[in-house]
Amino acid sequence: MRARNYILSRLENFGNKAPIIIENYTIEHIMPQNTSLSPEWQHDLGVNWKEIQKTYIHTIGNLTLTAYNSEMSDRPFMDKMNMPGGFKESALRLNAYLVKLTEWNEDHIKERAQQLAAKAVQIWPYPSLTNAELAPYTAEEKSAPKYTLETYDINAFTKILFETLDRRIMNLSPAVKREYKKLYIAYKLDTNFVDIVVQKQRLRISVNMKFSEVYDPNGICRDVTGLGRWGNGDVELFMEHTSDIDRVMEIIEQSYKLQAD
Numbered sequence: 679m680r681a682r683n684y685i686l687s688r689l690e691n692f693g694n695k696a697p698i699i700i701e702n703y704t705i706e707h708i709m710p711q712n713t714s715l716s717p718e719w720q721h722d723l724g725v726n727w728k729e730i731q732k733t734y735i736h737t738i739g740n741l742t743l744t745a746y747n748s749e750m751s752d753r754p755f756m757d758k759m760n761m762p763g764g765f766k767e768s769a770l771r772l773n774a775y776l777v778k779l780t781e782w783n784e785d786h787i788k789e790r791a792q793q794l795a796a797k798a799v800q801i802w803p804y805p806s807l808t809n810a811e812l813a814p815y816t817a818e819e820k821s822a823p824k825y826t827l828e829t830y831d832i833n834a835f836t837k838i839l840f841e842t843l844d845r846r847i848m849n850l851s852p853a854v855k856r857e858y859k860k861l862y863i864a865y866k867l868d869t870n871f872v873d874i875v876v877q878k879q880r881l882r883i884s885v886n887m888k889f890s891e892v893y894d895p896n897g898i899c900r901d902v903t904g905l906g907r908w909g910n911g912d913v914e915l916f917m918e919h920t921s922d923i924d925r926v927m928e929i930i931e932q933s934y935k936l937q938a939d
Contacts, residue, residue, distance in 0.1 A: 682705060682741070683700055683705070685738070685798075686700075686705070686741060686742070686743055686772065687700040687743075688801055689771075689772060689794055689797055689798065689801070690743060690770055690771055690772050692797060692800065692801050694771065698743075698770065700743070702745060703743040703744060703745055703770075704743070704744065704745070704747040705741060705742075705743065705747070706741070706742050706743065706744040706747050706750060707735060707736075707740055707741060708740050708741070708742060708755070708758070708776070708782055708787075709723070709730075709731060709734065709735060709740050709782055709787070710751070710752040711735055712752045713728075713731070715727060715731065715752070716752065716754060718754035718755075719752075719754060719755070722754075722755060722781045722782055722783050723783055723784065724783065724784075730783075730784045730787075734784065734787045734788075737787070737791060738791050738794050738795070739786075739787040739788060739789075739790045739791030739792075739794065740787050742770070742772045742773055742776070743770055743772055743773075744763075744768070744770075744773075745763065746761070746763040746764070749761065749762075749763065750764070755779075755781055755782040756780065756781075759776070759777070759779075765777055775789075775790050775793060776790075823860070824858075825858035825859060825860060826858055827840070827858065827863075829858060829860075830863075830876040831876065831878070832876050833878070835879065836876050836877070836878070836879065836880070836881065838920065839880070839881050839917055839918075839919075839920065840863075840874065840876060840881060842920050842923055843874065843881060843883075843917060843923065843926065843927075844856070844863075846923060846927050847865050847872065847927075847930060848865075850931070850934050851867075851934075851938070853867055853938075854866070854867065854934075855867075859873075861875065861908045862874060862875045862884075862908050862909050863876075864909075864910075866937075867934070867937040867938060868937060869886070869910075869937065870886050870909075870910045870911075871885070871886050871930070871933040871934050871936070871937045872884065872885050872886065872911075872930045872933055872934070873886075873908070873909030873910055873911075874909075875908050875909060879918065880916050880917060880918040881916065881917040882909075882914065882916055883909075883914065883915050883916065883917060883926065883929075883930070884902075884907060884908070884909025884910055884911050884913070884914055885899075885911050885913040885914075885915070885929055885930060885932070885933045886910040886911035886913075886933050887911055887912065887913050887932065887933045887936065888903075888911075888912050888913075889901040889902075889903055889912045889913050891932075891936075892913050892929060892932060893932060894929065895928075896925050896928075898915045898916075898922075898925055898926070898929070899913050899914065899915050899929060900913070900914045900915065901913070901914075902914045911933070913929065913933075915929060
């Protein structure tokens with residue numbers, strides 16, 4: 679509320695040798711806040727009056743100052759114009775645009791907002807600063823680190839394991855995305871469904887499922903719920919030989935299908 683009063687008072691008093699005292703006025707919504715607008719207001723605003731009211735009710739184009747807020751209330755625009763103390767009798771600069779009109783609608787709200795915005799640019803000009811003056815406040819842009827398969831401690835054996843598993847995961851769908859993270863390789867649709875950590879002689883695999891939901895006929899999964907691990911999910915398993923691929927993929931596909939569905 680204080681910011682709104684400040685903005686309107688500065689718009690009114692800018693360049694005025696006889697400034698108004700803001701405390702003598704209250705905020706007036708030219709188009710009323712009441713969601714049950716009168717037929718006169720509905721006619722002026724048009725068939726989309728509900729959307730127009732919702733969009734512009736609290737915007738600067740629809741706000742002004744008045745000492746007759748309670749008298750104006752939800753009255754039609756021309757009543758607000760011609761009533762004693764109405765817009766036509768107002769000495770406020772903020773109301774100068776209004777006295778030329780016979781109705782209040784979306785176009786007039788937007789046009790008045792543009793006029794007030796142009797004045798705001800004069801009141802609050804953008805500071806002109808040299809690069810030297812800006813330098814102490816300018817953050818250096820840091821490029822995000824890029825990781826590749828060589829980022830990890832991978833050897834000839836684990837590389838074969840990884841390439842075998844990677845090929846099968848990427849073949850699940852063209853929508854699967856692979857991302858090399860700092861500590862693991864992630865595979866995702868919307869979010870990660872499986873993560874791989876390269877270890878010395880095997881791959882540690884985190885499947886993004888609850889352990890209670892996984893179907894594990896071969897008993898190769900481990901419940902890591904609540905344990906600190908790199909990767910996502912409560913299911914952990916290992917791939918130690920290329921012959922493990924079918925059993926490992928049986929688990930990974932469950933997590934993939936949960937996301938795909």
